[in-house]
Amino acid sequence: MAFLNRRKSLVGLDVGSECIKALEISQERGDFLITGYGQIDVNSEDAKEDAINELLRTCSFKTKKVASAVSGRSLIVRFLNIVEMPEDNLNNAIRYEADKYIPFDIDNVLLDCQKLEDTTGLSKNEMKVILVAVKREIVDDQYQLLQNCGLQPVLIDVDAFALSNAFEFTRMVNGEMNAEGKITALVDIGGKKTCINILRGHESLFTREIYMGGSDLTGYIAKKTGLETFESEELKRNPGDKADDVTEAILPGIEEIGSEINLSFDYFENQYENNVEEIYLSGGGGRVTGLDEALEKIFERRTMTWNPVEGIGVDPDLVDAELLIENSPSLAVVTGLASRIVEKTW
Secondary structure (H helix, E strand, O other): HHHHHHHEEEEEEEEEEEEEEEEEEEEEEEEEEEEEEEEEEEHHHHHHHHHHHHHHHHHOOOOEEEEEEEEEEEEEEEOOOOOOOOHHHHHHHHHHHHOOOOOOHHEEEEEEEEEOOOOOOOOOOOEEEEEEEEEEHHHHHHHHHHHOOOOOEEHHHHHHHHHHHHHHHHHHOOOOOOOOOEEEEEEEOOOOOEEEEEOOOOOEEEEEEEOOOOHHHHHHHHHHOOOHHHHHHHHOOHHHHHHHHHHHHHHHHHOOOOHHHHHHHHHHHHHOOOOOEEEEOOOHHOOOOHHHHHHHHHHHHHHOOOOOOOEEEEEOOOHHHHHHHHHHHHHHHHHHHHHHHHHHOO
């Protein structure tokens, strides 16, 4: 019966401020395979639709079903302690709570929430939930953009949670498990923002976006060398025999970003009375030789770059495996989006 062997596929689409990435994961009889990948630089909001269409033309994706994500200042994530209640009542009840925490008109936002297992700081008859709110127009615009490109949006996630989904998915594929109770920080340094997600085991306990990223490091190189921005970006990625000069130029920027990240760690550790034990770095904005070592000195704890596509099979007839690996540090969010194929809720 041939239909029992049908392959199911989902495209993750990370629409960034400077680069759009697409990654397709397919599942057949329990095995996962990367069956499509591409990325393209984008220099303006108006250019995004054309850029996505170009990706679709050059990548042989097997499906039009796509998962994407939103981020930015129009997105609010809060971790709340509320009166314990059945989960069936949670979505209705949270609207009354949300007004206290959201600086937008409640009628113009989309809300979602989820109960957490964590019980830190709870009083009797309380529970902890994640509240996510985003301006409706942001989601509508993203949805319309995808439809304009002939895609079928099946879900729109949040960058921070896509990051943790990628981490969990990669560990699952490689047969690894987070130690129960271990505190891990995921730090994704993008072009113009840095996304932080702190996990205990598999559960998110803290997220934050810092509006600094790789473009700031590029700016430090341009200032130091007098080069144009595009030349400074190329030098940052491929310093060659000027590695020491690049490191010296960007050090103030690394210290600035590292200091902001450390403030987030301090806040989390004061709230939960637990220390962040390990830090995993990703993101195209942080593609600087020795960045993990430099940040490890600032954080004073184990810091490493991780590969979100490690262990996932690749179809060599459809995907340039060398290009995939070369760009793998920047693929955490898009991998997390495509990994939603596991849930089969769409």
